[in-house]
Amino acid sequence: MSKKQKLTMIITMLMGGFFGLLNETLLVTALPSIMKDFEISYTQVQWLTTAFLLTNGIVIPLSALVIQRYTTRQVFLVGITIFFLGTLLGGLSPHFATLLVARIIQALGAGIMMPLMMKRFGCVPTARTR
Numbered sequence: 001m002s003k004k005q006k007l008t009m010i011i012t013m014l015m016g017g018f019f020g021l022l023n024e025t026l027l028v029t030a031l032p033s034i035m036k037d038f039e040i041s042y043t044q045v046q047w048l049t050t051a052f053l054l055t056n057g058i059v060i061p062l063s064a065l066v067i068q069r070y071t072t073r074q075v076f077l078v079g080i081t082i083f084f085l086g087t088l089l090g091g092l093s094p095h096f097a098t099l100l101v102a103r104i105i106q107a108l109g110a111g112i113m114m115p116l117m118m119k120r121f122g123c124v125p126t127a128r129t130r
Contacts, residue, residue, distance in 0.1 A: 009072075013117045016080050020110040023087065024052070027103075038096040051100055052107040059111025067116055075116050083109025 001009075027048060035045045067075055086105030093099035 013076065013113075016076065016083075016113050017117050020083065020113060023106065023110075024049075027052075034096075034099070038099070040096055044096065047100060048103050052103045052110075055104050055107035056111045056114075059108055060115055063112045063115050066112065072116060075112060079109045079112030079116065081109070082106075083113065085109075 031042075031045050031048070034040075034048070035042065038045075063075075083106055086102050086107075086109060089105060090099055090102030093102055
C-alpha cells in the first residue's frame with residue numbers, strides 16, 4: 001500500500017469516526033428541542049441515547065466476525081451507508097418513534113465502523129513508524 005493510499009484511508013476512516021462522535025454530541029445538545037418538538041418527557045427523550053448505546057454495545061462485538069470475513073473497504077462502506085441512512089431518516093422523522101428507530105440504525109452503522117477503525121489503525125503504520 002502506497003503512502004498516499006494509507007493517508008487517504010486514514011483520513012476517510014477518521015472522517016467517519018468524527019461524524020459518528022459529532023452526531024452523539026449534537027444529539028445531547030438538541031435533547032431539549034426534541035422534547036419540545038415531539039412533546040415528550042425527559043425520560044422518553046433519553047431513550048434516544050440509551051437505544052444508541054445499547055445497540056452499539058451489541059453490534060461492536062459482533063462486528064469482529066464481519067471484519068474477519070470481508071475487506072476493510074466493504075465493511076466500511078456498509079457501515080457508513082447504514083449510518084448515513086439512519087441519519088437521513090432521523091432528519092426526516094415526523095414522530096418520536098421514527099427518530100428512535102433512526103438512532104438504532106445509526107448505532108448499527110457506528111458499531112460496525114468503530115472496531116474497524118481500531119483494527120486498521122493498528123495495521124497501517126509499520127512497527128518502525130509507530
